[in-house]
Amino acid sequence: MATMADVARRAGVSVSTVSYALSGTRPISLTTRRRIEQAMLDLEYTPNAFARGLKSKRSHIISLLLPARPGSPQPSSLEYILGAADHAQRCGYHLMLWTADVEAVDDLTQFAGQGLVDGALLMEVRPEDPRIQVLVDAGVPFTMIGRNADPAGLDFVDADAEQTAEAAVEHLLGLGHRRLGFVGGPSVRNPVQNAILQAVKRADAGMNVDLVQVEAECSTEGGRNAFAWLLHSSPKITAIIVANEQAVSGLIRASADFGRRIPDDLSMMCLDMPAHVAELITPPMTTAGPSAAEIGRAAVDMLLRRLDGDVAPARQLLFRGELNLRGSCAPVRDADHQTASDR
Amino acid sequence: MATMADVARRAGVSVSTVSYALSGTRPISLTTRRRIEQAMLDLEYTPNAFARGLKSKRSHIISLLLPARPGSPQPSSLEYILGAADHAQRCGYHLMLWTADVEAVDDLTQFAGQGLVDGALLMEVRPEDPRIQVLVDAGVPFTMIGRNADPAGLDFVDADAEQTAEAAVEHLLGLGHRRLGFVGGPSVRNPVQNAILQAVKRADAGMNVDLVQVEAECSTEGGRNAFAWLLHSSPKITAIIVANEQAVSGLIRASADFGRRIPDDLSMMCLDMPAHVAELITPPMTTAGPSAAEIGRAAVDMLLRRLDGDVAPARQLLFRGELNLRGSCAPVRDADHQTASDR
DNA sequence: CCGGACCGTCGATTCGATTCGACTATTTCA
DNA sequence: TGAAATAGTCGAATCGAATCGACGGTCCGG
Helix, strand or coil: CCCHHHHHHHHCCCHHHHHHHHHCCCCCCHHHHHHHHHHHHHHCCCCCHHHHHHHHCCCCEEEEECCCCCCCCCHHHHHHHHHHHHHHHHCCCEEEEECCCCCCHHHHHHHHHCCCCCEEEECCCCCCCHHHHHHHHHCCCEEEECCCCCCCCCCEEEECHHHHHHHHHHHHHHCCCCEEEEEECCCCCCHHHHHHHHHHHHHCCCCCCEEEEEECCCCHHHHHHHHHHHHHHCCCCCEEEECCHHHHHHHHHHHHHCCCCCCCCCEEEEECCCHHHHCCCCCCCEEEECCHHHHHHHHHHHHHHHHCCCCCCCCEEEECCEEECCCCCCCCCHHHHHCCCCC | CCCHHHHHHHHCCCHHHHHHHHHCCCCCCHHHHHHHHHHHHHHCCCCCHHHHHHHHCCCCEEEEECCCCCCCCCHHHHHHHHHHHHHHHHCCCEEEEECCCCCCHHHHHHHHHCCCCCEEEECCCCCCCHHHHHHHHHCCCEEEECCCCCCCCCCEEEECHHHHHHHHHHHHHHCCCCEEEEEECCCCCCHHHHHHHHHHHHHCCCCCCEEEEEECCCCHHHHHHHHHHHHHHCCCCCEEEECCHHHHHHHHHHHHHCCCCCCCCCEEEEECCCHHHHCCCCCCCEEEECCHHHHHHHHHHHHHHHHCCCCCCCCEEEECCEEECCCCCCCCCHHHHHCCCCC
16 A cells, blocks of 8 residues: 555665665665654555566566366366465565466467466477477576477476486386387377386386376376277286376276276376375375476476576476385286186 | 557557457447457467456466375365366366465465465365464465364355265164264364264264264274274174275275175165275275265355355255165165174 | 537556666775 | 766656557437
8 A cells, every 4th residue: 555655764774775784786775764664664665566567577576387277187286276376476586377278379478478477387388389489589587397399498497207218117127027008198299108118118128018008188087998999909007107187087987898807817107197186086096297386387487597697598497206115016927928818 | 479559550559459459348440440450360379367457457267285195195186176267267267286284374375365265175175274363464365175163254165064964874874783883084073973962962863873873093003093993983883984085095994804795795885985095995985965065166156256246145055865776785784683783 | 611529549657566877985905 | 176976866668468548430310
């Protein structure tokens, strides 16, 4: 309510002096500073965000671009959001949510053009993501959480898909599994899918590993279908790696329907699933992947550095995915090696 | 980038004319309007949010106050957030996240004083919630999602705890259960807990229903402890109603440890758990409660109405909780009536 | 045919903070 | 001792849009 002019009047100085006292841009004598501070306290003065933003071209607001149809939420999104929001706040920034679809280019253009936000965090980045060009054109600095097909020259934070895939594959091979399945999401050219393939190839030193990959829709039904397909293409399958949170329920349900007990008959592991969700599953789901909250925080850090004038070449940060062993993976049973096709 | 002055120059009119053309506040001739629109297109003009906010005292930003320690997120929060964000956006508003703790009164005071937001949505409202006074003092209109101890005169949207409790209790009694348990959260004076108690009392027409209530911490461990306590105080218990998402994993785990199969030996039902989470559990969890996304939307609606100058007395909206029957509740077995104490 | 009601437009002021140039008083150094 | 640097403060311009009062022109009714 109170304005700078009010404070100035009460402290018996000019408006500019108050401003300098607040920002520290120019030296102010101790006595004057004290009077001003007292006046600010008395009047409960809070600088007006708009006036400040108008003149200084800095809003201290960053936005989180999260294309999300409400109704089919990914639980892990929440971790990113909270991780980012919390950290941004600690750094003196506000976090604004932008949920419009990836394709809503015009809306985004307008949003970016308003000058409301200092920068943006991009989530659910697609290989060819139209939002990137919009932000570049509008001159809004941004950091991606995930990455597009050609991220050269762009800042991003992402899970280390190669390393995570390797850890996951290694674990299952170590348990004796040789016939693996992979369930991905519907996104084109999922980097994780590729990473798994590579990891299997690399590890496959005469082990004769079999890998079947399938893309599932993000729903229980999608998971069911994926499971049926997997079993159809590789009846002797003993372990499944899932990179699609929303399909897990269907996979579990279907595996029960097909009479495959987890982990006795079938091991299952999910990538990038939050711990509290994994704990809910019976048996508790073994997972692999970095902490979403931490990635969110790192993305904020990276963005804020740019806002502070960092002109270094594009920074790209990968997060190691830890393996969280719970109860959904078990050593392969010997019987499976011989006769696993007759169920 | 382009300003109103640029547009005015290009269209050969004055700044004020452009402004009137944009807002429609005063009549503008068709030919002039067209020239202006063309100029705006040519220059890709977007009104500056700060200048607009400074002059008009309206930011078209609302904030969502969601005290959340990242690390222990409630999956249902995400539904509220996305429901609210999406709807706000549709209504031409931006949604800003504020994650500071309920007790961080000073931070909130400053935030509210900045004039950045037109209004606020309050989540995780406590019986005695200091944020309420802060917002009232700052003159920031707000709507609560949930309610405090004395919500008279305040706008809120909430689940209809009485009705939901009644539906839940009725369902279990209908299945023959007479020894019930209730697991609540750590919040003081949880209205749901009370509602359950009342519902049991009301329904108890000589049925001789037994109800044991316990508060659990929001964690797997909390759920485990609650289960042990429940079993200790009421060994013959056959059904549990849970109003604490984060304790469910512990309850499930403990019930397995104690050899109680769900739903054969023990029925379990969770209030206000999102469908996609309930589907993950084995067996799929029966739930009761309204749609979080819908509540989020309704809260936005209510708030925006106030921002549009609605001066009606406080609006208070309760949402019916639908029962979603999945697989975690079953008819009580007759044996339980006679000898359920000897496990 | 003249006065008032409207229409369409413009100039000037305002919102509240930032910042540049200028000015005074004091200090520093050659 | 005089020139230059420094500390401390002020006034005024500025950011970009909203809005009020005013003004010339058109139209209508009496």
